[in-house]
Amino acid sequence: MWAILSYSGITGKTGRWLARELRIQHFNQRNLPQTRMSVIRWGNACRLWYSPPQVVNPRTAILEASNKLGALKRLQDAGVSVPPFVRICDGADYSSVLPGLARTASHYGGKGLQYVESAEDIPLNFDYVVKYIDKRAEFRVHVGEFGDVELRYLQRKLRLRDMPPAQVWNYKHGYRFHTRAVEDYPHVMELGITAVRALGLHFGAVDVIMDRDGRLYVLEVNTAPGLKSEPSQEAYLTFFRNIIG
Numbered sequence: 001m002w003a004i005l006s007y008s009g010i011t012g013k014t015g016r017w018l019a020r021e022l023r024i025q026h027f028n029q030r031n032l033p034q035t036r037m038s039v040i041r042w043g044n045a046c047r048l049w050y051s052p053p054q055v056v057n058p059r060t061a062i063l064e065a066s067n068k069l070g071a072l073k074r075l076q077d078a079g080v081s082v083p084p085f086v087r088i089c090d091g092a093d094y095s096s097v098l099p100g101l102a103r104t105a106s107h108y109g110g111k112g113l114q115y116v117e118s119a120e121d122i123p124l125n126f127d128y129v130v131k132y133i134d135k136r137a138e139f140r141v142h143v144g145e146f147g148d149v150e151l152r153y154l155q156r157k158l159r160l161r162d163m164p165p166a167q168v169w170n171y172k173h174g175y176r177f178h179t180r181a182v183e184d185y186p187h188v189m190e191l192g193i194t195a196v197r198a199l200g201l202h203f204g205a206v207d208v209i210m211d212r213d214g215r216l217y218v219l220e221v222n223t224a225p226g227l228k229s230e231p232s233q234e235a236y237l238t239f240f241r242n243i244i245g
Helices: 010-022 059-066 068-077 186-198 230-244
Strands: 002-006 025-027 038-042 085-087 100-103 113-116 128-131 135-146 149-159 175-180 203-211 216-222
Touching: 002 010, 010 025, 010 038, 010 230, 038 230, 059 068, 059 216, 068 085, 068 128, 068 186, 068 216, 135 175, 135 186, 135 230, 149 186, 149 230, 175 230, 186 203, 186 216
Parallel strands: 002 025, 002 038
Antiparallel strands: 085 128, 100 113, 100 128, 135 149, 135 203, 149 175, 203 216
């Protein structure tokens, strides 16, 4: 018996939808399973009172990926290309990451982010600053590996025609993800696979950018991505169906 385990809010909405489509149960942090069932952790790292027969995405890996600063350090140590970053603290030297983006260690949906040009601009209630990369492309790489079951799906972020260019490419500024063929971006997909493996995840959505010189960087790995398009929804449904049988 299988169940989806997600948080409430935005990720819970996607988790409930996945559970309905997969015809399995759904739980969150306020309503945990009372029987010993296998779980798909959709961004939820809550402790369970039992050891599940099978777990898709380990609790410890989700905790690490959810701490964006800690995840960047882990990826860097594993040799994954990430932008330069500095933890915000007294006496820190920010010269290598300015201009940059101040971020909180935990963030979702483009929140917890502020563009900064000088050390004086850095908000002290944020956790780290990552160097601003003048990018020419941004991707979301969906990767899954559980036994012999694989997920490989790629999206590229594009700006709506009636919106002006922006420094921060998010939904508010008119940027949307569009499906692209994996075969057209093999190096992007390869980097995404490496990032998910480095964090010990069974699946994740990796945000990757390409600078003006064609260099690739991993920004973060999401363990409960928003699935707003039919192709992205179908990619995850197929992956999970092949796991649960």
